[in-house]
Amino acid sequence: MPRTPATASAHDSAEPSTPSSKPQRRIQSIEVGVRVLQALVEQRRALPLKELAALADMPPAKAHPYLVSFMSVGLVKQNPATSLYGLGPMALQMGLAALQQLDALTEASDEAVRLCTEADLSVALAVWGHLGPTVVRLDEPRYPLHVNLRVGTVMSVFNTITGRVFAAYLPEKMVRSVLEDEHRRVVGGASLAFDVPEVQQMLAEIRAAGMGRGLSQPQPGINTLSAPVFDADGKVALVLTVFGPQGVFAADIDGKEGQLLRTHAEAVSRRLGHDPGIKIQQ
Numbered sequence: 001m002p003r004t005p006a007t008a009s010a011h012d013s014a015e016p017s018t019p020s021s022k023p024q025r026r027i028q029s030i031e032v033g034v035r036v037l038q039a040l041v042e043q044r045r046a047l048p049l050k051e052l053a054a055l056a057d058m059p060p061a062k063a064h065p066y067l068v069s070f071m072s073v074g075l076v077k078q079n080p081a082t083s084l085y086g087l088g089p090m091a092l093q094m095g096l097a098a099l100q101q102l103d104a105l106t107e108a109s110d111e112a113v114r115l116c117t118e119a120d121l122s123v124a125l126a127v128w129g130h131l132g133p134t135v136v137r138l139d140e141p142r143y144p145l146h147v148n149l150r151v152g153t154v155m156s157v158f159n160t161i162t163g164r165v166f167a168a169y170l171p172e173k174m175v176r177s178v179l180e181d182e183h184r185r186v187v188g189g190a191s192l193a194f195d196v197p198e199v200q201q202m203l204a205e206i207r208a209a210g211m212g213r214g215l216s217q218p219q220p221g222i223n224t225l226s227a228p229v230f231d232a233d234g235k236v237a238l239v240l241t242v243f244g245p246q247g248v249f250a251a252d253i254d255g256k257e258g259q260l261l262r263t264h265a266e267a268v269s270r271r272l273g274h275d276p277g278i279k280i281q282q
Contacts, residue, residue: 032058033066037075037091046084095273104237105136107271108229111264112139112240119257121244124149126162128170132178133163133239145245147219157182158193161214162241165226167194168206169236211253211262216246223251225258227265232273240265 039055040047047055053063067085070076074090108125116123116139125137133155157163157179167175176194183193193199206212214224226241242261243249252258266276 033070036063036066037070037087040076040085040087046079046082046086048084052085104229104231104268104272108238108240108268109137111268112137115139115240115242115260115264116141119242119244119260121242121249121257122147124162124241124243125238126155126166126241127238128166128174128178128236129154130178132157132182133160133166136238141244145222145243147222147243156218158199160218161212161224161226162239164202165206165212165228165239166236168203168212169228169230209253211258213251213253215251221246223249225251225253225261227261229265230269230272230274232275234274237269237272240268 035056035058036052039052043055049060049064049067052067053060056063067076067078071078071088074088075094076085076091077088078085105125105127112123112125115121120141122141122145123139124135126133126135128134131154135149135151135153135155138149138151155163157167157175167179172194179194210227212224212226214226216222217224222243223246224241224243226239228236229238229240231237240261242257249257269276
């Protein structure tokens with residue numbers, strides 16, 4: 001009796017999960033069916049059967065049984081008035097559960113290692129702590145730099161590129177509070193730096209480029225590029241920074257290293273559920 005995608009437990013295949021492990025069985029029909037769900041996710045709208053099948057690279061007669069099965073478990077729903085297919089309530093519950101399990105640092109760590117290897121530059125991950133931008137991970141290339149930066153280092157808001165990127169995307173009230181505390185600790189008294197037109201222009205330029213750039217700043221002889229990573233709510237979750245010697249690293253936003261940084265930062269944002277189409281909260 002021939003099997004259909006909706007009724008078959010599917011063709012099993014083997015694929016090693018790690019070089020040292022035994023091959024694991026895969027259910028091929030599930031992998032094929034997921035293409036239908038992926039099309040709905042990517043299009044972000046309800047679709048007619050014909051269009052949905054084309055996006056999933058299968059004929060409508062093959063896509064339909066998958067849709068019937070997915071509707072039975074709530075992953076897909078069909079509008080009775082338009083006959084369009086969309087993601088169902090179970091898909092929403094799964095997405096919310098996945099977001100709750102995400103950890104920004106865990107998701108970013110692998111990308112930081114790859115970025116360090118590909119760019120052959122030092123890479124730092126920083127989060128916004130109660131004292132300001134705080135380094136939580138540091139990956140060094142084959143030839144480490146001798147810089148005054150360690151895990152746990154709290155960086156200046158405006159005197160570091162990482163801090164400026166945070167300031168460009170975080171709510172103004174949050175930045176002002178930390179900036180005032182920093183100014184009192186270092187200089188004493190209140191700070192009006194946030195309101196200076198040059199500072200506002202600098203932050204606007206960072207937002208326009210999607211990245212901050214520093215040449216021989218804050219440390220002489222060291223160039224820096226910093227990019228934000230966003231969560232599912234469009235809030236900056238952390239900042240990914242690459243830095244290296246001025247003689248070999250031009251810190252060109254549109255250069256190879258800048259493109260690598262942007263690619264890896266966007267990859268982490270996607271894993272955190274960020275939709276590039278939503279407005280960034282500031």
